[in-house]
Amino acid sequence: NAGVTQTPKFQVLKTGQSMTLQCAQDMNHEYMSWYRQDPGMGLRLIHYSVGAGITDQGEVPNGYNVSRSTTEDFPLRLLSAAPSQTSVYFCASSHSVTNEKLFFGSGTQLSVL
């Protein structure tokens, strides 16, 4: 059972480049989300989804797009990377939107030069 799989684990971009961080879960979870982790700021929610075809913004959505065409996949797109987007990104999921724990992927270290 793979759980939550994130790719890539590391990525270096130049300012202005675009890329997609992939996230997939095999637990049939309805809820999926993306966080970014910065020193001294904990994990901040970027976007989340409560089911296929449904997405919404979190605390820090600017510069990021998401879509949820299937239950399993929830990719995060950076349209035009900026140095302020240098961070560690985590994908997380749970069976429902209620008060359950989140299952986390292993994270993506992104550097934007």
Added chain:
Amino acid sequence: AQTVTQSQPEMSVQEAETVTLSCTYDTSESDYYLFWYKQPPSRQMILVIRQEAYKQQNATENRFSVNFQKAAKSFSLKISDSQLGDAAMYFCAYRSAGDMRFGAGTRLTVKP
């Protein structure tokens, strides 16, 4: 919006001793869950313990226990008999029928 505050950026404990990490939160909801996650240098997020707000009894998991004070909106984590493997970042988190919000974290160092 719900907020989670961890006022101790860093803590240190001697091996085999006990340490308490603090967390406060702000909410107007009555039904919610609170969590402590551990993040070792591997970067993996590991659930340590979970507390349901409607339960008055404090949650315990082996050497880990919480002191949940609902009226004070306080949720501290106690680690007993600290081990070298407990060294990590610890995040307090809140969830109520939606997204999970995290505190800024406390870095715990364990001295041999």
